[in-house]
Amino acid sequence: MDLLLRGISHRYGGTEVMRDINLEIRRGEIVCIIGPSGCGKSTLLRFIGGLERPDAGEVLLSGPEPEGSLNPLTYVFQDFALLPWRTVAGNISLVLEDHGLGRQRIAAIIDDVLARTGLSEFREALPRQLSGGMRQRVAIARALAVRPAVMLMDEPLSALDSQTRELLMDDLVSLWQRERFTACYVTHNLAEAVRLGHRVVVLSRRPGQIRTVVDIDMDLAERGPGHPELEAIQSQLWTLLRDEARAADREITDVAE
Amino acid sequence: MSQSDMAERADTSGEPKSLRAVPYRGGGFRPGHWRFVGPLVFAVLLLCWEAGSRSGVISNLVLPAPSEALEALRQLVETGQLWLHLGASLQRLVIGWSLGVTLGVAVGLLVGLLPLARAGLLPLVSALFPIPKIALLPLFVIWFGIGEGSKVATILFGSFFPTVIATYGGVDNVDRTLVRMGQSFGLGWWSIVRKIILPGAMPAILSGCRISASIAIILLVAAEMIGAEYGIGAYVLMAGSLFATDQLLAGVAMLSVLGLVVSWLIGRAERRLLRWRG
Ligand SMILES: Nc1ncnc2c1ncn2[C@@H]1O[C@H](COP(=O)(O)OP(=O)(O)OP(=O)(O)O)[C@@H](O)[C@H]1O
Ligand SMILES: [Mg+2]
Numbered sequence: 109m110d111l112l113l114r115g116i117s118h119r120y121g122g123t124e125v126m127r128d129i130n131l132e133i134r135r136g137e138i139v140c141i142i143g144p145s146g147c148g149k150s151t152l153l154r155f156i157g158g159l160e161r162p163d164a165g166e167v168l169l170s171g172p173e174p175e176g177s178l179n180p181l182t183y184v185f186q187d188f189a190l191l192p193w194r195t196v197a198g199n200i201s202l203v204l205e206d207h208g209l210g211r212q213r214i215a216a217i218i219d220d221v222l223a224r225t226g227l228s229e230f231r232e233a234l235p236r237q238l239s240g241g242m243r244q245r246v247a248i249a250r251a252l253a254v255r256p257a258v259m260l261m262d263e264p265l266s267a268l269d270s271q272t273r274e275l276l277m278d279d280l281v282s283l284w285q286r287e288r289f290t291a292c293y294v295t296h297n298l299a300e301a302v303r304l305g306h307r308v309v310v311l312s313r314r315p316g317q318i319r320t321v322v323d324i325d326m327d328l329a330e331r332g333p334g335h336p337e338l339e340a341i342q343s344q345l346w347t348l349l350r351d352e353a354r355a356a357d358r359e360i361t362d363v364a365e
Numbered sequence: 366m367s368q369s370d371m372a373e374r375a376d377t378s379g380e381p382k383s384l385r386a387v388p389y390r391g392g393g394f395r396p397g398h399w400r401f402v403g404p405l406v407f408a409v410l411l412l413c414w415e416a417g418s419r420s421g422v423i424s425n426l427v428l429p430a431p432s433e434a435l436e437a438l439r440q441l442v443e444t445g446q447l448w449l450h451l452g453a454s455l456q457r458l459v460i461g462w463s464l465g466v467t468l469g470v471a472v473g474l475l476v477g478l479l480p481l482a483r484a485g486l487l488p489l490v491s492a493l494f495p496i497p498k499i500a501l502l503p504l505f506v507i508w509f510g511i512g513e514g515s516k517v518a519t520i521l522f523g524s525f526f527p528t529v530i531a532t533y534g535g536v537d538n539v540d541r542t543l544v545r546m547g548q549s550f551g552l553g554w555w556s557i558v559r560k561i562i563l564p565g566a567m568p569a570i571l572s573g574c575r576i577s578a579s580i581a582i583i584l585l586v587a588a589e590m591i592g593a594e595y596g597i598g599a600y601v602l603m604a605g606s607l608f609a610t611d612q613l614l615a616g617v618a619m620l621s622v623l624g625l626v627v628s629w630l631i632g633r634a635e636r637r638l639l640r641w642r643g
Contacts, residue, residue, distance in 0.1 A: 157549055159545060159548060159549060178551075179549075179550050179551050181549075182549070182550065183546065183549040183550075185545075185546060187542060189542050189543055189546035191543060191560070191561065191564070192641050193564045193567075193641035194641075202547075202550075202552075202560060203552070205556070205560075206551065206552050206553055206556050236643055254550065
């Protein structure tokens with residue numbers, strides 16, 4: 109299943125936050141979206157996931173939904189969004205309970221995703237007992253449990269320290285190697301973008317427009333920290349972003365949440 | 366680090382006068398573990414009181430000795446009156462309070478979840494909440510009869526409003542990203558309410574229960590002072606009108622114990638239901 113964004117524009121009150129975004133997310137690729145703070149990355153992701161509607165333009169799905177997908181467009185949130193009163197297994201079970209799968213089927217899916225993300229021994233732990241990295245792994249396991257066609261990830265590693273971030277990036281890479289999931293990955297971290305992105309979409313400051321799309325034709329497994337080619341791409345992205353970021357930084361935001 | 370640096374360090378550390386411990390400033394502002402002090406204060410107070418009464422410092426007319434109140438209580442037990450009074454009170458309290466809390470949680474959820482219900486009901490709730498329900502007691506007697514109806518209704522209304530307010534406040538404070546998460550996984554409306562909003566609002570609901578329970582006990586006594594044969598309130602009223610201060614104190618002690626038991630029960634419920642908070 110592919111995703112197609114056509115002519116998406118949006119304003120909140122009087123502020124135009126997005127202008128004419130056109131983008132295609134093809135099956136099996138990770139598209140990273142970077143841009144200065146407040147340029148509308150999270151908003152764009154909410155449009156893609158159908159949590160909000162843009163003023164103009166449309167988000168289209170093409171091709172059949174993958175078989176057995178319970179929730180084709182699935183989020184991974186920056187702050188994990190785990191229910192603190194449910195255990196790891198309970199949090200995953202939450203997103204399966206509404207599909208009439210039956211107790212045994214649900215337990216089997218939970219076992220499977222916990223094994224795939226290396227969390228089996230934390231099955232009965234509560235979120236507060238886990239480190240940030242483990243919590244985000246649980247959130248990823250939860251996302252995998254519904255067999256998503258596209259994972260929508262909004263700065264999934266931003267709440268983590270840099271070592272944990274490295275570990276989780278490795279996890280995501282090996283996960284992608286195995287499962288070839290499709291993802292739209294929002295980040296403000298250029299290193300993440302060049303490590304994980306098959307394409308990197310650079311947005312301008314508000315109102316967010318696509319400035320450039322950078323293709324990175326390198327297998328995810330070959331990439332690693334300190335790879336010269338990636339460093340070059342990263343500094344190229346930074347050049348693109350620097351002035352936008354500087355200007356965005358000096359803007360006064362007066363938007364009521 | 367160079368050789369001379371090392372030498373200098375060694376020098377200064379060999380000079381004991383220049384060494385001072387960093388002053389500790391982190392003390393206080395912390396709940397301690399003085400569990401036995403509470404009962405101790407209680408016991409000392411009772412002993413002083415008893416001694417004062419026996420030695421005549423505290424006139425028996427003003428305040429009877431604790432032993433006399435205990436004696437009144439013992440008589441209550443012996444005559445079997447205690448269970449009649451306590452049973453009648455507990456029945457009113459349990460029925461009135463649980464109905465009030467159930468309805469209160471339901472209305473609070475509606476107000477918290479549906480903008481229309483909020484617009485329609487919140488002004489009404491806000492207007493009725495501050496009325497002391499005792500003032501409405503005569504009206505309830507006319508509406509629901511002088512029997513159990515008016516008493517239960519008073520307690521029900523008294524516990525309903527604080528519960529509504531606590532519940533919708535709790536619903537408002539549920540982390541919106543969790544609700545978003547539920548929606549993003551395609552959970553149904555009812556699932557989101559049951560599995561995300563209700564547990565998220567539970568801490569607020571339980572602290573609302575604490576408040577409404579103490580209001581309910583106050584109203585129980587007030588309601589039982591009008592046309593009740595049995596009940597702790599009726600007993601206290603009767604004792605008061607006969608100036609039987611020992612019985613009055615026995616009744617008051619029962620009320621205090623009742624309040625303690627209720628708050629202990631709610632504390633247990635909190636520990637069970639909010640175990641996830643750690
Ligand atoms: N619900 C809303 N109502 C009004 N304005 C909003 C709303 N959500 C976002 N905005 C505004 O829209 C703009 C884009 O917000 P968005 O959160 O999408 O930016 P972002 O690129 O994700 O920023 P960040 O890098 O800080 O996460 C911001 O100026 C924000 O203040
Ligand atoms: Mg954002």
